[in-house]
Amino acid sequence: MITVNQEPLEHADGMKVSDVLRLKNYRFPLLIIRVNGKHIPREEYHSTLIPDGADVQVLHLMSGG
Amino acid sequence: MAEFPQKHANGILDLVMKIYINEREFDVSDNCTVSDLRSIHVPRADVIVQNGFPANPDDPVRENDRLIFIRKGEVPPPDELEALMAARHTPGVHARLKRASVGIAGCGGLGSNAATALARVGIGHLVLVDFDVVEPSNLNRQAYFVDQIGLPKVQALKANLKRINPAVRIDAHDCLLTPQNISALLGGVDVIVEAFDRADQKSMLGETCAGLLPDKPLVMRVGMAGYGSNPLLHTRVMGNLHVVGDECSEASPGMGLMAPRVTAVASMQANQVLEILLGPDPRILEAASRKT
Numbered sequence: 499m500i501t502v503n504q505e506p507l508e509h510a511d512g513m514k515v516s517d518v519l520r521l522k523n524y525r526f527p528l529l530i531i532r533v534n535g536k537h538i539p540r541e542e543y544h545s546t547l548i549p550d551g552a553d554v555q556v557l558h559l560m561s562g563g
Numbered sequence: 564m565a566e567f568p569q570k571h572a573n574g575i576l577d578l579v580m581k582i583y584i585n586e587r588e589f590d591v592s593d594n595c596t597v598s599d600l601r602s603i604h605v606p607r608a609d610v611i612v613q614n615g616f617p618a619n620p621d622d623p624v625r626e627n628d629r630l631i632f633i634r635k636g637e638v639p640p641p642d643e644l645e646a647l648m649a650a651r652h653t654p655g656v657h658a659r660l661k662r663a664s665v666g667i668a669g670c671g672g673l674g675s676n677a678a679t680a681l682a683r684v685g686i687g688h689l690v691l692v693d694f695d696v697v698e699p700s701n702l703n704r705q706a707y708f709v710d711q712i713g714l715p716k717v718q719a720l721k722a723n724l725k726r727i728n729p730a731v732r733i734d735a736h737d738c739l740l741t742p743q744n745i746s747a748l749l750g751g752v753d754v755i756v757e758a759f760d761r762a763d764q765k766s767m768l769g770e771t772c773a774g775l776l777p778d779k780p781l782v783m784r785v786g787m788a789g790y791g792s793n794p795l796l797h798t799r800v801m802g803n804l805h806v807v808g809d810e811c812s813e814a815s816p817g818m819g820l821m822a823p824r825v826t827a828v829a830s831m832q833a834n835q836v837l838e839i840l841l842g843p844d845p846r847i848l849e850a851a852s853r854k855t
Contacts, residue, residue: 528766530773530783535802537773555801559769562788562814563673563760563825 500552509550515543518554528559580626586646597622597630605632612650629654645730649685656841657685661730663840664688666752668740668768670716671695672820673784674758675706675723676829681836682724688732689724690752691717694739704822740764742771750776754836757783758829760814769804778803780839787828788812788820796828798835805839807831 500509502522510517515531515538518524531538532555538546548554578593584604591600598620601608610633611618624630631650633639639647649657665686667674670693678689693716697707711719717735724733736748745768749755755772759765765783772781786808787796795809808828814820838844 528762530766530769530801530804532801532804537777537804539770539774555799557769557783557785557799557801557804557806558810559762559765559783560786560813561760561762562786562812562820563669563671563758563784 500548500550500554502554503556507554509548509552513548515546515548515554518548519543519556522556524556524558526558526560530557530559531555582624582627583629585631585643586629586649591624593626595624596620597624600624600630601632605634607634608632609635610650614654615651641729645685645728648683648728652684653844653846656837659841660685660837661687663754664690664752665836666690666692666749666755667758668692668749668755669758669760669764670705670720671701671758671760672704672822672825673787673829673832674756675716675720676704676826677756677758677833677836678720678724679706679727680830680833682728682731684833684837685728686731686836688734688752690734690736690749691720692736692738692740692748693717693720694737704820704825740768742767742775745771746775750779752779754780754782754839756832756836757781758832762813773804780805782807782832782835782839784808784828784832786810786812787824788814788818790821790824792824793827796824796831798831805835807835 500507502518507521533548533552579590580593582589582591584600597611597613597618601611601620611620612631613622614629631647633647663686665681667678667689670691678691681689695716697711697714697716697719699712701707706723707719715737717737721733721735724731757765757768769783772779780803782805784807789812792809799806812818
């Protein structure tokens with residue numbers, strides 16, 4: 499089990515950041531992602547493994563200011 | 564009376580204690596009142612603040628008290644203005660904020676209003692970065708004036724902040740922030756406030772700071788379009804990344820940007836900067852725990 503923005507999600511072997519985004523249906527073009535507090539650069543979404551028990555935080559960036 | 568040990572009729576000397584009047588240190592008798600000190604130091608002062616709160620002239624004065632005496636309508640000399648401006652601060656806060664530096668990345672609705680709050684509270688050093696000029700559609704939410712239309716935003720904002728608090732040191736950079744110049748322009752500040760309009764710029768700053776300045780606290784804001792819906796505004800902390808806003812409303816066709824919600828979120832950003840610099844306010848935590 500992992501948590502994504504405080505909500506539980508079933509963990510799977512080999513699960514990557516990009517899998518979490520697909521499962522949660524996060525389709526925003528611009529995101530900031532931290533796994534256990536560590537920033538994951540955009541180009542590593544498809545290669546970064548999510549360990550079981552991880553705390554994943556996803557921030558959706560939107561315009562306006 | 565107040566100033567030094569005095570011999571009473573019974574021959575007992577008053578003890579002396581240290582206090583601060585308009586942020587200057589004085590030794591006074593330990594049995595004086597607020598009104599005794601006013602008559603000596605600032606006769607006719609009509610605003611009296613003791614430890615950040617309006618005082619009664621008959622109140623006693625205690626060791627390490629901070630008293631501010633102000634005559635309404637009188638502009639004090641520059642060295643005293645700073646102390647009088649901070650009279651309503653929580654005691655001890657001003658000195659710490661004066662040592663701090665904050666970078667403002669973007670001087671639009673968020674940046675101009677957050678910088679205004681931070682200048683009022685006496686942050687010692689502000690670094691402003693923006694490439695744009697003031698235009699009429701900015702004026703429904705940004706901290707500029709009609710007679711500043713056409714001026715570079717950083718130049719106009721610096722002038723406005725100096726009118727509010729001349730003691731703040733301000734660096735104004737009229738340029739676009741890029742991954743190449745972020746370290747040079749903002750690497751030295753204690754906290755960065757992200758205040759861009761466009762999501763791709765926010766992404767660039769977030770990604771660049773995470774790579775080049777990973778230990779630097781960054782206060783981003785996400786979602787403050789439209790009006791109303793106060794309860795949706797919140798703060799989320801992700802390590803040293805602090806996020807303020809509703810995380811849902813995006814400026815888009817049909818969804819505008821207006822002063823009340825934009826300035827509310829700008830103030831939440833400035834408020835989060837204070838919490839980063841000072842730690843959580845223990846008195847608020849105490850009051851909150853009593854209430855529950």
